[in-house]
Each structure stands twice: as structure tokens, then as C-alpha cells.
Amino acid sequence: MLKVSYLLVVTAATFVLPALSATHSLRWFSVSVLLAVQVLALLICRVPTGQVLRPGWRLKWLFLFLIGSYTLLPPEHPAADLVLHWPVPGLGWVLPINLTGLDRAAVMCLQILTVLLTSAVVRLTGSQNDLVHGLQRLRLPDLFVHSLDRTLSLLSGSDERSRHRAREVGGESRGGVFTALKRLLRGDVGPFVLSIKANVELAGRQSDGGGESKLEARLAHDVAIVSGIALCMASFKMLKFLPGLPFASGHKAVLLFPLYVLAARLTYSRWGGTTAGTIMGVIGLLQGDGRFGVLEVLKHIAPGLVIDLADPLVRRLPVWALGYCLLGLLAAVARTSTELVLVFLLGARAEIYLFPAAKLVPNLLAGFLSGFVTLFVLRVFFREPTVQDRSNDSAHVQS
Numbered sequence: 001m002l003k004v005s006y007l008l009v010v011t012a013a014t015f016v017l018p019a020l021s022a023t024h025s026l027r028w029f030s031v032s033v034l035l036a037v038q039v040l041a042l043l044i045c046r047v048p049t050g051q052v053l054r055p056g057w058r059l060k061w062l063f064l065f066l067i068g069s070y071t072l073l074p075p076e077h078p079a080a081d082l083v084l085h086w087p088v089p090g091l092g093w094v095l096p097i098n099l100t101g102l103d104r105a106a107v108m109c110l111q112i113l114t115v116l117l118t119s120a121v122v123r124l125t126g127s128q129n130d131l132v133h134g135l136q137r138l139r140l141p142d143l144f145v146h147s148l149d150r151t152l153s154l155l156s157g158s159d160e161r162s163r164h165r166a167r168e169v170g171g172e173s174r175g176g177v178f179t180a181l182k183r184l185l186r187g188d189v190g191p192f193v194l195s196i197k198a199n200v201e202l203a204g205r206q207s208d209g210g211g212e213s214k215l216e217a218r219l220a221h222d223v224a225i226v227s228g229i230a231l232c233m234a235s236f237k238m239l240k241f242l243p244g245l246p247f248a249s250g251h252k253a254v255l256l257f258p259l260y261v262l263a264a265r266l267t268y269s270r271w272g273g274t275t276a277g278t279i280m281g282v283i284g285l286l287q288g289d290g291r292f293g294v295l296e297v298l299k300h301i302a303p304g305l306v307i308d309l310a311d312p313l314v315r316r317l318p319v320w321a322l323g324y325c326l327l328g329l330l331a332a333v334a335r336t337s338t339e340l341v342l343v344f345l346l347g348a349r350a351e352i353y354l355f356p357a358a359k360l361v362p363n364l365l366a367g368f369l370s371g372f373v374t375l376f377v378l379r380v381f382f383r384e385p386t387v388q389d390r391s392n393d394s395a396h397v398q399s
Contacts, residue, residue: 007131010034017030018031035113035117038117038120041121042117045124052117056113066352067106067109069352070101070104073098073349075101081098081100083098084097112342115295131282132152132282143222143226143271147279154227154231193381196259199231200225226276230263253367253370254373257327257370259276261307263275273308274308276304277300277301278300281301295338298341302331302338303332303334307331324375325368325369328367329368329371332364333364336360340357
């Protein structure tokens, strides 16, 4: 509980203190102290220096973009901002350097680093189960608590079957995302569906000896579905198909968004997709995945929330690819908007929104294409009467 509270309080203070008029003049001092506390905590706990420096190095291009934009762009308030006119040697040009903007960009970079290192303190100090136990004590829904616990157990390879399944998933994924997408767009969803079913079956089998017999039937069913789908999500998320290529941003959504829809469609719960996305976000945080620390969890929650809210309407429409493509498009907008939230929390000028906006087009394209994969996957799943009956029963319960 202390770790979860620490994570939330420090993250909130990092953004709130520089924004308040009463503490704005102390922004350098407050943010620097918070950052120094995180670095000191990591060093005291003997975290390797490379792991302390890695979060900042991963965002080097964002930091350069912020500093360059605020330093070279015209001042927002010409009467108040301090501008230095620097003559470029040998060219006869005078380059205006916005010192006020440079100061603001530097504070923003420190804020982002503070949030990242705060997440690292929670993740790298003590036991890796501390954050999970803290979330469980917050009295979150039973579906989330039990599904998170089971998914982490499966990922950690706590039994021979889970280790064997992890090796199978790794072997199936070595063909690359382009091979998988090529087969999916031809309508060959067999390997993808088999992987989902195998993970759901594995999650269901684990409950036989997991001491969860007290779970009621519907909750036990939903836990198996969400855990299996979250395990698929985590497996795809951990694969680095095209690391660091901005033009391919969001390409994994083609495979991830159909999993959100399945989680929403196959569970009795109203929030199956949101729960699966939240679990993937928490697992990513525990593994140090993502670039913005705890704020990265929002990127996985938002698509699930949109899909859970829109899926009842989509079910009432005729079954066509365009409907699921539009649903994927909405989920992609929600996913990308979470990065805009970070820019908003930093209080950045309008030009800085271009950085997350550059990812909008590939993300929207991936979200739109995910609709075709979703349609193929649902057709295969709903050929089985037992799955169809469960989904209809779930829709009846939710209505």
C-alpha cells in the first residue's frame, strides 16, 4: 500500500507543483528534489547505474524535441520572455534563442524523468510482488485481482505446464509479425486463434489446483478468459518486432485490439476488455516496458474502456468488417490520446502536440486494419456452439 501511495503521490506532485501559482517560482527546486530522491533511493537499494540511466536515454529524442522547440520557436509571450540574439559565426545570421523557453523545456524533461524513476523505484526495490499486493489491498474488483494474480503466475512459469506453454508461444512468434499479418489478412486466423484458446485453456486448468475453488462459476469463467487473453497480450507486447521505428508506431494494435474485443465478448463482466488491458498495462509497468512509467498504463486501459462501452452497440449492428474497423479506429484514437494527456499535464505549448500527433496516422491505420482481424477471429470463435451460448448468455446478463 505504501508503494502504491508513494507512486501516486509523487507522480501527482511532479505535475501539480510547477503548475500552481503559489509554487511555480520553486519549480526547479521542487522537481529537482523529487528527482534526486528517486535517484538516491535507487542507488541506496544498489540498483545498477545502467538501469537508473536507461529510462532517460530511451526518451532522448523527445527531450531533444522539447528543448529544440522551446529554444528555437518564437516566444509565446514576447513582452515577458527573455530572448538572446546570437550571431552565427561566418554566416551573418542572428539566431534568436528563447532562454525562457529553454528553462521551461528543461523543467518538463525533469518532470518526465521524475515520473519514470518513481516507477523504477516501485518496480526495482523490494519484491516484484509488492505492487501487485498493494493493488489487491485497494479493494479493486475481484475479476481484476484474481486475473492479475493468475496471469503473473503463468508468465513467471510457476509450473511445468506454463513454462512449456511459454516456450510454445515464443516458438510460434519467431516467424515475425509480417508473416502473421500476411496470414491474418488472407483470412488464415487458425494459428492466432489456437494460441488464444491454448492460453485460455491453460489459465482455466491452473484454477484446478490454485486454491480458487471458492470463486463462483461466472467469476471463475471470466478469470480464465481474461487471464488467457491477457497472457496473449503480454506475449505479443514483449516481442520487439520493429523497435524504435516511428513509421510503424502502433503496429501491434492489429493483433491486440481483437483480443480486447474477445475479452469483452466472451466474459459475463461488463468490463472484460478494460480488465485485460489494465492487466497488460500493470505487467508492462512491472517489466519496465513503455516510456512514460505509470502513465503508460493508461495507454492500455483506454482502448479496453472504449471497446467495452461500444461493443453492446456493435453487437446489435449487422456483422460487417466496417463496423469492427470503426471500433478499432475509436480504440486507436483513445490509445493515442493518452500521450496527449501527458503533453497536457506538462502544460506544453501548442507546437509540442505535433510529437504525439506524428504517431496518429500509423496508429489509426493499425486500428482500422484490426477490424478485419477481429471479424475473422470472431467468425472462428463463434463457430463453436459453447462459445456462442456463453456470449449470448453474457449479453443477456449485461442487458
